[in-house]
Amino acid sequence: MFAAAHYAALAVFVLGCWGFGRALLARLAPPPRRDAWLEAAMAAALGVGLFICAFQLLAIFGAFKPGATVALIAAGVLAAALQLRPWWREVRALRAPAAPWTRAERIAAIALALVALPALVAPLAPPAAFDELMYHLPYARQVAQQGSLGIHEWLRYPWFPYNYNLLYAAALQVGDDVLPHFLNALAGALSAVMVYRLGIQHANRLTACIGAAIWVGIGDYSNALIDMGVALFVLSACVALWWWRESQPVQGGTRWLGLAAFCLGVAAGSKYQALTFLPLVALFVVWHERRPKAWALALLCFLVPCVYWYARNAIMTGDPFNPIGARVFGFTDWIPADYVQQVADVRDHAARPNALIWAVFLAPFSLLWKRSAALRAAGWFCFYSVAVWLLTSRYPRYLTASFPLLALMAAIGWQVLFGWMAAGVRRAFGARGGPVEAAPAAAAPAGRLGLAGDWIVVLLLAALAAVSLGQTAGKVAMISPTPETREAFLRQHVPGYAAMDYLRQHANGRVYQIALNEAIYYGPNPIWGDTLGPWRYRDFLLLLPGDMARKLAANGFTAIVMPTSMVPTLATRPGFDEHFALLYEKDGGRVYRILSTAP
Incomplete structure (x- = not known):
């Protein structure tokens, strides 16, 4: 019942998000290339952003109370109920005959399911992770109790933008402190759906499964941090930008440019690191669009979700990026020694990101790279993100916002790598057995090679299943549905x-x-x-x-x-x-x- 209650609460919120997001997207006209499930995920993400803006506005005026939160969610659910039937008709109309699943695709789908299993259980644990206890949840609790925004100097980062944390504040108003974990997991789940559908749309089903599995596997679903929330809105911005790019003429898709700017604004209002994507996006946009009217619309859409945080900081401290802009705008709460200590702490945590994404650098060697302009754009986004990350923090968590697209492009890179390996093995066996056409006996090594490959796949899936079940069992052991089990868990962790x-x-x-x-x-x-x-x-x-x-x-x-x-x-x-x-x-x-x- 504990898990069912939390998943039911999440489902209600997702329905409300989709209801609001779908209502707005339906007025923007369809994207150039239709995909019902990608559009549904985008609608839900847009709805999350709209909820954040609504909560922010309420909190600015001191009206962010449980009653207002419940009323907003109820309105979103009502909007969803009014649109479910026409949406389902649209899904059926867009449904195309699906090609049969190949053996490799079925294996990748099984791997995706195994990787997703621990992620389904992870959010149910009580809060026990470093930063969520240090300032994410304390800030959310303070806002939930006061119903307004404020500067809480007892927190480590009182001046940070806190967009995504407003969702956690709403969750604490209507539920317990496990519910924010589900809102963090929601960002990961929506991003996974987008990665899968983008893989289907611009590559193939195998790439889609591998990319989604990589993203789900490297995500962290057991806490209330905001990195996956930022990743969701950066990915949504990239999707909207490509819808804009595919619009013919491009000027006719200005609505998608506005949507992309809004999503980037939500991300920038959640974490300063999202600002690092603005130069790349600006270069991409100016290459195709120079009309002042279009840029004014994009700027307005960007500022709506994030201008409060930066304007407040600039007015009250002189540093819109407080405290990271201290060396330029002057120090306020921090002193130079604090700044030096923070930079040193980030450098101390420098490490290589998850090895699963390293194959991204092999993606340009794929035929998919040559055939798809969308994948090339995603690849350049990945290379830019990694370059900025290397020049700045080299702290793996600060690369999370790029992980969904890195996972998708890494999936292509892994196929290139294994393709090279398979070709090398075939050449090696072919050299020993002679040309296939020259001697029927050469089929024997190939048959043995195929059998060995089957056994390798079976062993890899068995190992993945063992790891998945072990992680799931560990996550299940952390679930604390009663006050006694919660007390024991917290005292231990x-x-x-x-x-x-x-x-x-x-x-x-x-x-x-x-x-x-x-x-x-x-x-x-x-x-x-x-x-x-x-x-x-x-x-x-x-x-x-x-x-x-x-x-x-x-x-x-x-x-x-x-x-x-x-x-x-x-x-x-x-x-x-x-x-x-x-x-x-x-x-x-x-x-x-x-x-x-x-x-």
Whole structure:
């Protein structure tokens, strides 16, 4: 029942998104190349963007309340109900006779199903992942409780754009904190449908299955981060751009240019990294369209979902990209040392992205590359994304926005690679057995080669099935449908959870946390303390115990919480016990009261 209830809630929201998105797309006229399921996924993605804009507008005016959220979703469901029948007629009219599935396509489809199995279970676990506990969910909870947008300086990134997090705030208003995981997974699922349909449309069924399997396999469905949400809207923008490119004449498809700009605006209003795609998109558009009217429409559509965040930052701090624009626009909450530390932290996390996408560099050697202008455009997008990523962060998660198209193009690259390998093996066996036409005996090695290939495929599928079932079992074990199982899970997976939970129930006054950033969602709301920003640790912890206690008390703090690993550094210093009293200790976390008698 726990899983069914969450999937039912997701289905209702998806229906509402599709209802709004379909209502708008139906007024834009059909795209040049019709695909009912790609259009349905685009409609759902557009609906997600429209919900985000609606929630943002409500929150700006302090009206983002549960009643308004429910009313919006109900209106979307009603819009969907009014359109289901005509849409289904359209699907049937667009349905074309499908070619029989080949053996390779069936194998790829089985692999896709096996890869998708853990992803279906992963969202059901309680929140336990680093950044979702550090600021994504704490921000969403604050907005959900207040019903308005604000600057929450106790968070690590109070000035970031938070478009996709507004969906999580809505989920917390009408459900529990597992539901945001499903909204993150929704972005991955819609992107997977788009990758599959794009593969069908511009390549073949085998490419579609492999590309979708790669994207699903490298996605993370067990948290409430926003990277997959950004990926959904970047991919949607690319789809709309290609619809615009295929319009004849191009000027007749300006509506698709506006849709692409809107999707990019939603992405840019969710994460700064989405801005890196603007130069490439601008170059692509200016190559085909230079009319001021078309550019004005695109600019307006881009600004609608994201201008609030950037204008607010520019007006209040002078830095529209706060804090990453500090070196150009000046520092506000951060100091230069914070900036240096953040850059160093990103570089420390630099690593190679998932090996499954490395084959993207072989895609230009495929006949599909030569035949399809759409695939070439997707390939250049991928190469640009990788180049920008290499020159900036080299942090794998920052490449997530490009992963759907990277997965699609990598699927083509893997076919090139295995094609070369198969050709090499055939040449090797052909050289030993002689030309096929020269001797019937040469068929024997080929037959043995085919049998060996069959066994290799069987073994690979068996290994994939074992991995998939093992991962699924691990995800199932993380599901916590009762308060008791949830408590046990969180105590095991969230360092400092017990101490944070104690403070949530008993804290009176402000609490300063030390080295427990990744557990603050389970503490009192709000809770201060971080490595960066106005409440940075170095401003307090480097003081002598008496000075630290006085400074904390002067700022309204009544308690501190830390992991026991910090005790040798802080709690053993001379004079600490004179200013701090131990209140609670459990599971590697300690809570201290700041003594009011501290001089």
